[in-house]
Amino acid sequence: xxxxxxxxxxxxxxxxxxxxxxxxxxxxxxxxxxxxxxxxxxxxxxxxxxxxxxxxxxxxxxxxxxxxxxxxxxxxxxxxxxxxxxxxxxxxxxxxxxxxxxxxxxxxxxxxxxxxxxxxxxxxxxxxxxxxxxxxxxxxxxxxxxxxxxxxxxxxxxxxxxxxxxxxxxxxxxxxxxxxxxxxxxxxxxxxxxxxxxxxxxxxxxxxxxxxxxxxxxxxxxxxxxxxxxxxxxxxxxxxxxxxxxxxxxxxxxxxxxxxxxxxxxxxxxxxxxxxxxxxxxxxxxxxxxxxxxxxxxxxxxxxxxxxxxxxxxxxxxxxxxxxxxxxxxxxxxxxxxxxxxxxxxxxxxxxxxxxxxxxxxxxxxxxxxxxxxxxxxxxxxxxxxxxxxxxxxxxxxxxxxxxxxxxxxxxxxxxxxxxxxxxxxxxxxxxxxxxxxxxxxxxxxxxxxxxxxxxxxxxxxxxxxxxxxxxxxxxxxxxxxxxxxxxxxxxxxxxxxxxxxxxxxxxxxxxxxxxxxxxxxxxxxxxxxxxxxxxxxxxxxxxxxxxxxxxxxxxxxxxxxxxxxxxxxxxxxxxxxxxxxxxxxxxxxxxxxxxxxxxxxxxxxxxxxxxxxxxxxxxxxxxxxxxxxxxxxxxxxxxxxxxxxxxxxxxxxxxxxxxxxxxxxxxxxxxxxxxxxxxxxxxxxxxxxxxxxxxxxxxxxxxxxxxxxxxxxxxxx
Amino acid sequence: xxxxxxxxxxxxxxxxxxxxxxxxxxxxxxxxxxxxxxxxxxxxxxxxxxxxxxxxxxxxxxxxxxxxxxxxxxxxxxxxxxxxxxxxxxxxxxxxxxxxxxxxxxxxxxxxxxxxxxxxxxxxxxxxxxxxxxxxxxxxxxxxxxxxxxxxxxxxxxxxxxxxxxxxxxxxxxxxxxxxxxxxxxxxxx
Numbered sequence: 037x038x039x040x041x042x043x044x045x046x047x048x049x050x051x052x053x054x055x056x057x058x059x060x061x062x063x064x065x066x067x068x069x070x071x072x073x074x075x076x077x078x079x080x081x082x083x084x085x086x087x088x089x090x091x092x093x094x095x096x097x098x099x100x101x102x103x104x105x106x107x108x109x110x111x112x113x114x115x116x117x118x119x120x121x122x123x124x125x126x127x128x129x130x131x132x133x134x135x136x137x138x139x140x141x142x143x144x145x146x147x148x149x150x151x152x153x154x155x156x157x158x159x160x161x162x163x164x165x166x167x168x169x170x171x172x173x174x175x176x177x178x179x180x181x182x183x184x185x186x187x188x189x190x191x192x193x194x195x196x197x198x199x200x201x202x203x204x205x206x207x208x209x210x211x212x213x214x215x216x217x218x219x220x221x222x223x224x225x226x227x228x229x230x231x232x233x234x235x236x237x238x239x240x241x242x243x244x245x246x247x248x249x250x251x252x253x254x255x256x257x258x259x260x261x262x263x264x265x266x267x268x269x270x271x272x273x274x275x276x277x278x279x280x281x282x283x284x285x286x287x288x289x290x291x292x293x294x295x296x297x298x299x300x301x302x303x304x305x306x307x308x309x310x311x312x313x314x315x316x317x318x319x320x321x322x323x324x325x326x327x328x329x330x331x332x333x334x335x336x337x338x339x340x341x342x343x344x345x346x347x348x349x350x351x352x353x354x355x356x357x358x359x360x361x362x363x364x365x366x367x368x369x370x371x372x373x374x375x376x377x378x379x380x381x382x383x384x385x386x387x388x389x390x391x392x393x394x395x396x397x398x399x400x401x402x403x404x405x406x407x408x409x410x411x412x413x414x415x416x417x418x419x420x421x422x423x424x425x426x427x428x429x430x431x432x433x434x435x436x437x438x439x440x441x442x443x444x445x446x447x448x449x450x451x452x453x454x455x456x457x458x459x460x461x462x463x464x465x466x467x468x469x470x471x472x473x474x475x476x477x478x479x480x481x482x483x484x485x486x487x488x489x490x491x492x493x494x495x496x497x498x499x500x501x502x503x504x505x506x507x508x509x510x511x512x513x514x515x516x517x518x519x520x521x522x523x524x525x526x527x528x529x530x531x532x533x534x535x536x537x538x539x540x541x542x543x544x545x546x547x548x549x550x551x552x553x554x555x556x557x558x559x560x561x562x563x564x565x566x567x568x569x570x571x572x573x574x575x576x577x578x579x580x581x582x583x584x585x586x587x588x589x590x591x592x593x594x595x596x597x598x599x600x601x602x603x604x605x606x607x608x609x610x611x612x613x614x615x616x617x618x619x620x621x622x623x624x625x626x627x628x629x630x631x632x633x634x635x636x637x638x639x640x641x642x643x644x645x646x647x648x649x650x651x652x653x654x655x656x657x658x659x660x661x662x663x664x665x666x667x668x669x670x671x672x673x674x675x676x677x678x679x680x681x682x683x684x685x686x687x688x689x690x691x692x693x694x695x696x697x698x699x700x701x702x703x704x705x706x707x708x709x710x711x712x713x714x715x716x717x718x719x720x721x722x723x724x725x726x727x728x729x730x731x732x733x734x735x736x737x738x739x740x741x742x743x744x745x746x747x748x749x750x751x752x753x754x
Numbered sequence: 755x756x757x758x759x760x761x762x763x764x765x766x767x768x769x770x771x772x773x774x775x776x777x778x779x780x781x782x783x784x785x786x787x788x789x790x791x792x793x794x795x796x797x798x799x800x801x802x803x804x805x806x807x808x809x810x811x812x813x814x815x816x817x818x819x820x821x822x823x824x825x826x827x828x829x830x831x832x833x834x835x836x837x838x839x840x841x842x843x844x845x846x847x848x849x850x851x852x853x854x855x856x857x858x859x860x861x862x863x864x865x866x867x868x869x870x871x872x873x874x875x876x877x878x879x880x881x882x883x884x885x886x887x888x889x890x891x892x893x894x895x896x897x898x899x900x901x902x903x904x905x906x907x908x909x910x911x912x913x914x915x916x917x918x919x920x921x922x923x924x925x926x927x928x929x930x931x932x933x934x935x936x937x938x939x940x941x942x943x944x
Contacts, residue, residue: 372823373823375823376822376823379823616806616807617806660809660810661809661810662807662809698823698824698825699825700808700818700825700827701825701827701860702855702856702860702917702921703815703827703917703920703921703924704808704811704827704921704924705921706921706924706925707808707810707811707924709809709810710808710809713806713818713825715820715823715825719820720804720806720820721805721806721817721818721819721820721825722806723806723808723809723818
């Protein structure tokens with residue numbers, strides 16, 4: 037079982053990929069007919085998931101996907117035409133399979149999901165479309181008792197070893213006879229050797245039999261499950277079996293071929309010209325238009341199944357040359373190792389420079405450049421295109437706009453912009469909330485739009501691009517825009533701000549990210565409960581991102597999300613305080629200045645005049661209680677946090693440093709001012725300062741200090 | 755998978771030793787006393803090297819060090835036991851210990867004065883800690899082992915290095931600092 041357990045994640049990965057492909061096809065073909073390649077791809081998705089689920093014994097998934105597969109098969113065979121209703125049904129099938137995959141740990145739930153009402157809908161749709169005929173789907177796929185009895189030609193060429201494997205060929209025949217009627221059986225013994233060559237433990241016989249039964253093909257196939265690998269088992273509908281003689285006897289000697297042909301004739305099979313089966317694909321084409329009755333449909337299914345497998349094989353081959361799937365932990369390990377290599381390289385560099393041997397310095401320098409390239413290359417391996425998340429939005433927009441009765445068009449650009457894989461995973465939810473919000477609250481109803489002189493169809497834009505070391509994602513709509521007066525009124529009512537607060541536009545817009553804030557008068561089930569935007573803010577903060585909002589009443593809103601390219605690496609600015617080294621994220625550093633003489637210092641807190649502005653200054657050494665005496669020539673690093681600036685008093689500036697972030701572990705999780713650590717070229721550990729949190733903490737401490745002082749003053753008065 | 759394999763091999767060692775009723779322990783010197791810990795939790799022993807101090811943490815967290823790319827906190831057990839700070843000498847070592855917390859392996863460095871030897875101690879020679887008369891908190895003691903007519907304290911590292919307790923202490927430390935400061939201020943004002 038453990039082999040299966042370890043293979044399960046791979047199965048899930050594959051299944052999700054296939055489902056994603058299916059979804060994107062369904063979204064693409066809206067309103068038009070899918071081409072055969074797309075149909076094949078969707079069929080393959082269901083077929084492969086069915087096959088793999090079977091391997092894992094997930095019968096519920098097998099049963100459901102089997103139904104979906106049948107519909108897709110009929111679609112492929114041209115028995116069904118593709119329309120909007122079917123598109124919606126298939127999308128729901130996709131959702132259902134996805135939901136089932138979520139429930140793998142709960143076999144009971146899974147089992148109850150095997151036959152949802154969706155299946156009946158599918159069947160009903162199918163019956164309605166194929167008007168009146170005994171639908172091949174109903175007969176072949178379900179085990180309905182009403183299924184018509186069919187005639188099959190079964191060719192059993194057991195492997196030599198079946199007896200040794202503990203299988204008795206005769207028992208298969210007996211079993212068949214129990215659940216159907218044997219119409220005739222021919223034994224072919226041309227392979228039976230004479231004399232000493234005969235080994236009584238081997239099976240030399242071959243059986244050709246005609247079988248009448250209501251058993252569906254899938255079940256019939258299951259009968260031979262255990263011998264399939266070692267034997268050649270062929271099952272054909274009796275009426276069309278004649279054309280497969282060549283397939284059945286392929287690669288066998290002439291005596292056997294003739295014997296089989298003779299046996300088939302004896303059994304009443306009309307053998308058609310052998311040239312008929314030139315290629316399997318041709319067989320599909322020949323059969324598909326005729327596939328109005330059960331037997332033909334079955335034949336088509338078998339043959340086209342083979343074709344599908346073939347194309348599938350081909351496709352995996354081509355993708356293999358383009359992509360290699362690597363376990364994420366392996367890549368992480370590699371990145372860690374390269375981090376180590378960088379450090380070791382830097383140490384070697386230092387020693388070489390100390391030795392003063394130019395040849396050695398040169399060779400270590402070459403190694404250093406190579407290491408740098410390797411590092412850049414490895415890090416880029418973690419990068420994926422943001423299109424991976426964008427691709428799920430057409431579906432969301434379609435569903436939500438349908439539900440709301442709005443007509444909305446989604447425009448996606450910049451899908452090829454790359455960012456870190458771990459970011460992509462965490463970005464999905466916040467983006468989803470923003471897009472849903474834009475559709476629900478942003479875009480007005482059709483009537484309102486027309487009254488405002490806009491086109492009836494609303495537009496939502498999703499755009500991504502790189503800008504100075506970060507990635508910017510824009511979600512824009514041409515809806516009603518944010519109403520500042522409404523937001524302020526609501527914020528005042530909720531007690532978030534005081535009625536006379538003076539706020540900039542951006543500050544007002546940011547109020548919508550406060551917990552429990554929603555200006556929508558009515559709560560819809562899509563958004564409006566005031567949880568969404570709060571989630572967005574927290575989600576983005578966790579990714580070290582920021583969000584800006586532009587909005588104009590009546591014209592629309594633009595959410596601009598700015599994120600670092602990766603979570604694992606930051607551009608840092610190294611500073612020294614006493615003996616300790618700290619990293620300040622470069623993105624918050626504005627400038628560095630020497631400490632002017634007029635710095636008024638009262639210990640931890642002070643301020644200075646920065647070109648006419650008041651700049652509060654935090655003495656890091658004292659604030660962090662490092663207990664180091666101040667250096668001779670101190671510097672102030674001016675940092676940005678939110679909309680304001682502050683200065684950090686440090687001893688030395690060591691310059692820029694690209695660094696790999698190492699988490700500090702749970703022991704340090706409560707430290708607000710420190711977000712992580714990194715390893716310097718010397719092998720030393722340096723701590724990374726979380727500037728906004730640091731300043732927030734400093735503010736709190738100051739407030740607490742002054743509160744203490746006030747009480748102190750009061751006490752003195754008494 | 756690796757962790758699983760490690761565990762099974764560990765279990766095998768444990769089983770074999772249980773069969774012999776012998777377990778192996780590392781003895782070391784700490785604030786003038788000899789302590790022992792089971793060797794299965796020990797990952798490696800390193801020479802003392804300067805480490806990075808982490809501000810706003812309790813004293814017993816000496817800092818963090820670079821263990822081949824992983825950042826590992828180093829605990830001064832002497833301070834954790836409420837004794838004086840360990841002074842760094844020639845024989846001072848850092849013992850890297852692996853502790854399971856929330857199903858995750860977490861590494862800690864423990865500062866010790868000197869490392870002695872690895873002893874095989876029979877389970878029969880280990881007795882529970884006395885109710886009182888211990889030099890350290892009794893819940894940190896897994897038992898007392900009789901070695902050559904002396905008693906050696908076996909440490910329960912999952913308690914002594916409990917992540918939850920230490921993180922809580924660190925948090926308390928921070929608030930306690932504020933409280934102490936304001937109390938001190940008030941005291942001055944009166």
